[in-house]
Amino acid sequence: TKTLPITVASLNDAYAVIGDFLDVSTIEDQAATLPAFIIDDSSDLTEENGVTSANANLQITIETEGGLISLPTSPEVGNLTMLNGADNSTSITFIGSMANALTVYGETKITPISNEWGTENVVITIHEVHNAVTLNPVVKSYVLTVIPDNDAPSITAPNEFVTNEDASMPLTGIRISDASDVFLAKGVSYDELMARVTVQVGHGLASIPANSNVTFIDGTQNNASLWVIEGSITDLNAAIDGLVYAPNENFHTEKVKENVVIAVDDLANGGGETAATAYVTIPIIILPVNEPL
Numbered sequence: 001t002k003t004l005p006i007t008v009a010s011l012n013d014a015y016a017v018i019g020d021f022l023d024v025s026t027i028e029d030q031a032a033t034l035p036a037f038i039i040d041d042s043s044d045l046t047e048e049n050g051v052t053s054a055n056a057n058l059q060i061t062i063e064t065e066g067g068l069i070s071l072p073t074s075p076e077v078g079n080l081t082m083l084n085g086a087d088n089s090t091s092i093t094f095i096g097s098m099a100n101a102l103t104v105y106g107e108t109k110i111t112p113i114s115n116e117w118g119t120e121n122v123v124i125t126i127h128e129v130h131n132a133v134t135l136n137p138v139v140k141s142y143v144l145t146v147i148p149d150n151d152a153p154s155i156t157a158p159n160e161f162v163t164n165e166d167a168s169m170p171l172t173g174i175r176i177s178d179a180s181d182v183f184l185a186k187g188v189s190y191d192e193l194m195a196r197v198t199v200q201v202g203h204g205l206a207s208i209p210a211n212s213n214v215t216f217i218d219g220t221q222n223n224a225s226l227w228v229i230e231g232s233i234t235d236l237n238a239a240i241d242g243l244v245y246a247p248n249e250n251f252h253t254e255k256v257k258e259n260v261v262i263a264v265d266d267l268a269n270g271g272g273e274t275a276a277t278a279y280v281t282i283p284i285i286i287l288p289v290n291e292p293l
Contacts (some may be wrong), residue, residue, distance in 0.1 A: 016040040017126055021140045028117045028149040028271070031070060031109035034062070034124070035142055039098060057129035058101040059083070061093040064110055065120035067144065072107035076100040095129060110144060115180045117148040117271065148271025151180035153195065153264045155280045161245070161260070165289040168246040171206075171282075174262060176233055176240070181270030190233040193270075197236050198263040200226045201284070204247040206260065212239035230267075245284060252288040259283055 019037025026032035039058065061084070062069050071077055071087045079100045085092035088111075094101065110122065123141045127134035154177045163169035178193055196217070199206050207223040208214075214231035221227060229239065245260060263279035270276075 017138045017140065019140070021124070021142045023143040023145065024122075025145040025147060026112065027147050028112065029114060030149075031111045032067075032144055034105060034108055034110065034122075035140075036106060037140070039102065039126075056098045057095060058098040059093065059095040059127040059129050059134055060101055060105055061091070061123075061125040062105075062108065062110075063091045063123045063125075064144070065122075066090060066116070067110040067112045067120060067122070067146075070109045070111055072104060072109075074103065074107055076103045080104060112144075112146040115151065116183060116185070117146040118186065119143050119145050150266065150268045150270035150272045150274060150276055151178070152276035153178040153266045153278045155262055155264060155278050157262065157280050157282050160283045160285055162285045162287065163245070163247070164287050165252045166247065166249060168244055171243040171245050171260060171284075172241070174240050174243065174280075174282075176237055176264050178233055178266055178269065181266070190237070193233045194230065194267050195233050195236055195269060196228060196230045196265040196267055197240065198226070198228045198261075198265075199240075199243070200261045200263075201245060201258065203251045203256070203258050204245055204284075207244050207246070208239040209242040212242065214239045247284075247286050252286045253284070254288050257283065258286060 016039070017037050018040055019035060021035045021037065024032050024035060068088045068090065069092050071092070080094040080096035083093040083095055094104065096104070120143070121141055122144050123139065126138045126140070128136050155174065156177065157174045161169060161171055176195065176197065178190070178195070181193055182189055202225070205223050205225060206227070210222065213235040214229040216222065216227055217230055218228045229236065231239070247258070259281050261279060261281050263277065265275050265277050268275045
């Protein structure tokens with residue numbers, strides 16, 4: 001009796017990518033998980049032949065139109081070979097065992113461009129790798145929708161204002177910003193972003209130019225100790241550039257403090273349902289003036 005070896009040449013069989021690849025949504029500045037899929041390669045993965053997901057190789061390419069692809073920190077990443085791109089880029093290709101490649105893919109996320117929203121296409125290309133040759137490409141794509149989310153406004157202002165008793169003074173240098181909600185590519189500038197500003201002083205009157213392109217609300221009016229205005233951030237800044245404070249007659253701050261308080265409500269102008277606010281309190285120093293008897 002003699003035993004002769006029989007060599008059966010391997011023949012790669014087609015595989016199936018099983019997954020819905022439905023469109024994905026996320027909130028502005030928040031990472032999104034990739035659509036899940038599995039590989040059905042039962043004709044090639046057989047324990048009898050010693051081929052399993054641990055030693056059958058898979059190549060995966062992920063491409064975005066702007067969002068950054070973030071690989072996980074799991075140990076499986078170290079067992080992959082990066083063929084193209086890098087972590088936190090818009091295109092990456094890696095190859096490794098089917099088990100490792102699918103694990104890394106499942107934990108990979110896409111982070112939208114900071115402070116931007118809208119839609120972008122994401123393309124996934126999958127190859128089997130057989131004897132160092134990529135075979136049977138399967139291309140899947142989906143739409144990533146980034147939902148706008150409101151960001152907080154800010155106020156810049158001087159540290160203090162100084163004037164003399166009974167002397168009006170301009171309160172210059174106060175400015176409202178909401179830069180994270182500006183998206184010029186979508187036509188969103190300070191001309192479109194609306195906000196509400198409250199101005200309050202304790203011992204005098206505050207006023208803005210009469211021709212300011214803003215609306216007084218909540219029953220308030222110009223030249224008062226408290227008023228509330230609404231308008232675009234462009235128009236609000238133009239109005240506040242002309243802000244003037246007039247102290248009450250004979251009032252000074254030698255014993256009693258005075259402040260101007262500026263509060264901004266952005267009316268959820270950046271998206272979502274929650275408004276964001278900012279406020280600043282600026283001391284007004286009023287120097288006493290000796291008056292003749």
